Amino acid sequence: MSELVKKSQRVDPSMLVLFGATGDLSANYLLPAFYHLDASGFLPDDLKIVCVGRRDFNEQSYLDFIIEKSNFLEKLKKPKIKKYFLKHIVYYQGDFSNPDSFAGLTSVLFNLEKPTHKCYNRLYYFATSPEFFLSIAEMLEGAGLLKSCEVHNRTIRVLVEKPFGFDLKSAKKLNKLLLNYFTEDQIYRIDHYQGKETVQNLMVVRFANSIFEPLWSKDNIDHVEISVLEDETVGGRGKFYDRAGALRDMVQNHLLQMLALVLMDEPKELKTELIRDEKLKILKGLKLFSKKDCKTEVVRGQYGGYMKETGKQSVTETYVALKVFVDLPRWRGMPIYLRTGKALSKKVTEISIHFKEPSKCLFTHCASNIMTLRIQPDESVDLRINNKIPGFGVDLTQKKLQFGYKKEFEKDLPPAYERLLLDFIQGDQRLFIRSDEIEAAWKFVGSITDSWRDLPLSMYKKGSHGPEAAENLIKKDMREWWTGE
Numbered sequence: 001m002s003e004l005v006k007k008s009q010r011v012d013p014s015m016l017v018l019f020g021a022t023g024d025l026s027a028n029y030l031l032p033a034f035y036h037l038d039a040s041g042f043l044p045d046d047l048k049i050v051c052v053g054r055r056d057f058n059e060q061s062y063l064d065f066i067i068e069k070s071n072f073l074e075k076l077k078k079p080k081i082k083k084y085f086l087k088h089i090v091y092y093q094g095d096f097s098n099p100d101s102f103a104g105l106t107s108v109l110f111n112l113e114k115p116t117h118k119c120y121n122r123l124y125y126f127a128t129s130p131e132f133f134l135s136i137a138e139m140l141e142g143a144g145l146l147k148s149c150e151v152h153n154r155t156i157r158v159l160v161e162k163p164f165g166f167d168l169k170s171a172k173k174l175n176k177l178l179l180n181y182f183t184e185d186q187i188y189r190i191d192h193y194q195g196k197e198t199v200q201n202l203m204v205v206r207f208a209n210s211i212f213e214p215l216w217s218k219d220n221i222d223h224v225e226i227s228v229l230e231d232e233t234v235g236g237r238g239k240f241y242d243r244a245g246a247l248r249d250m251v252q253n254h255l256l257q258m259l260a261l262v263l264m265d266e267p268k269e270l271k272t273e274l275i276r277d278e279k280l281k282i283l284k285g286l287k288l289f290s291k292k293d294c295k296t297e298v299v300r301g302q303y304g305g306y307m308k309e310t311g312k313q314s315v316t317e318t319y320v321a322l323k324v325f326v327d328l329p330r331w332r333g334m335p336i337y338l339r340t341g342k343a344l345s346k347k348v349t350e351i352s353i354h355f356k357e358p359s360k361c362l363f364t365h366c367a368s369n370i371m372t373l374r375i376q377p378d379e380s381v382d383l384r385i386n387n388k389i390p391g392f393g394v395d396l397t398q399k400k401l402q403f404g405y406k407k408e409f410e411k412d413l414p415p416a417y418e419r420l421l422l423d424f425i426q427g428d429q430r431l432f433i434r435s436d437e438i439e440a441a442w443k444f445v446g447s448i449t450d451s452w453r454d455l456p457l458s459m460y461k462k463g464s465h466g467p468e469a470a471e472n473l474i475k476k477d478m479r480e481w482w483t484g485e
């Protein structure tokens with residue numbers, strides 16, 4: 001049994017209360033993650049998940065509802081497997097704005113704890129729209145559910161879902177609200193990209209291999225690209241998405257967090273706050289956009305058919321590409337190109353580090369070395385190096401040194417939510433985002449949104465590479481988007 005399993009089974013007794021238990025997130029991500037963790041032996045045996053919903057269910061009918069709603073719970077249809085998993089599930093009917101619901105919840109938790117005479121950690125998962133956070137926190141406090149047992153050193157934690165704000169002002173308001181009820185070390189702000197195996201590998205590749213760190217600066221790297229390309233359209237998320245757009249939905253969180261991990265200095269130790277401090281330096285170092293920069297360094301696009309799909313006139317971007325800089329001595333002047341969009345020709349998330357060509361090359365065609373970190377799918381790390389083509393003369397070709405997860409490991413990679421849920425249960429905050437990181441990212445994004453309504457919206461065809469203007473954004477610097485081919 002691995003260290004991780006042993007640790008998960010050693011966790012202090014815990015109750016996890018899931019608010020929003022009948023929602024899409026719970027059905028498609030959270031319940032499947034709990035089930036897989038349990039099936040793999042990672043969920044503490046005595047962990048109860050108290051699922052709070054408005055509808056009239058018992059444990060059986062709730063789980064049947066979730067299995068029916070979910071795209072990922074086929075296995076739970078088998079009665080034996082379902083019965084085994086049901087031991088973790090408690091269903092509680094309640095409303096977020098009704099104090100009686102929370103008084104009832106207190107009794108449920110108390111009754112669950114009573115037979116064992118143990119005190120429990122209380123873990124609250126706010127899997128709801130942020131508009132309910134205040135009400136839930138207020139009600140929890142009113143019901144005495146934010147007090148933990150100090151004698152047994154039990155803790156209260158809260159996990160909150162994205163979106164974490166709409167802009168800097170709303171993010172600050174949300175942080176203030178949560179900090180009224182919880183301390184920073186109790187708040188777990190999720191960014192599910194942080195739970196992806198390959199994102200976690202970023203730090204390992206950089207800091208566990210002595211060959212990269214000495215080269216990791218503007219002196220040796222020409223530019224960095226981060227691409228999060230999706231082939232799906234907005235689908236059923238149209239209403240939410242139209243208010244947010246690609247910049248707020250993807251860049252503010254996932255892309256900027258990956259950027260911070262790629263560029264940050266090595267933390268002194270692998271401790272939560274030290275890692276967050278280093279990421280924060282990069283996020284704060286991002287050069288803010290002026291109105292003039294916005295015109296030349298940002299492209300917004302929308303795929304044809306988006307307005308028909310969402311049923312309204314809209315200038316919301318479903319694609320965004322931008323060139324950014326980090327104003328710190330190690331990175332000053334080195335461009336970082338970011339792009340993300342929907343309804344594109346392929347689904348891929350990739351970070352590529354483009355090293356400078358050798359300043360003096362003895363051979364013709366010395367291409368620059370490129371390191372690609374493929375986050376999804378076909379997770380891999382590869383480094384392109386120049387080699388001699390066998391035969392007479394000295395002709396060069398670039399080939400990959402590659403580490404592919406599928407080739408090297410038989411086991412499937414754990415989905416991001418499983419990893420993050422387990423960290424939440426175990427009280428490990430390393431992969432969650434601190435309030436100041438969120439605010440620094442919003443400040444940067446605000447410098448774009450402040451002036452970008454004047455920017456033209458470039459239309460692109462569904463299933464294409466995105467708008468022509470995004471190609472031109474990088475081409476004018478004599479570079480091209482990296483396609484990995």
Ligand SMILES: NC(=O)c1ccc[n+]([C@@H]2O[C@H](COP(=O)([O-])OP(=O)(O)OC[C@H]3O[C@@H](n4cnc5c(N)ncnc54)[C@H](OP(=O)(O)O)[C@@H]3O)[C@@H](O)[C@H]2O)c1
Pocket residue numbers: 019020021022023024025026028052053054055094095096097127128129130161162163
């Ligand atoms: N869905 C995703 O894939 C996804 C991915 C990442 C982040 N998120 C974020 O996660 C959060 C939840 O998303 P979702 O898609 O699951 O939303 P959803 O499908 O609309 O679910 C909302 C949940 O809140 C419950 N609820 C609403 N008002 C309530 C009240 N007054 N009392 C008790 N329960 C109430 C709903 O109960 P009823 O069933 O009774 O209406 C439902 O369980 C959002 O912030 C979203 O942005 C979602």
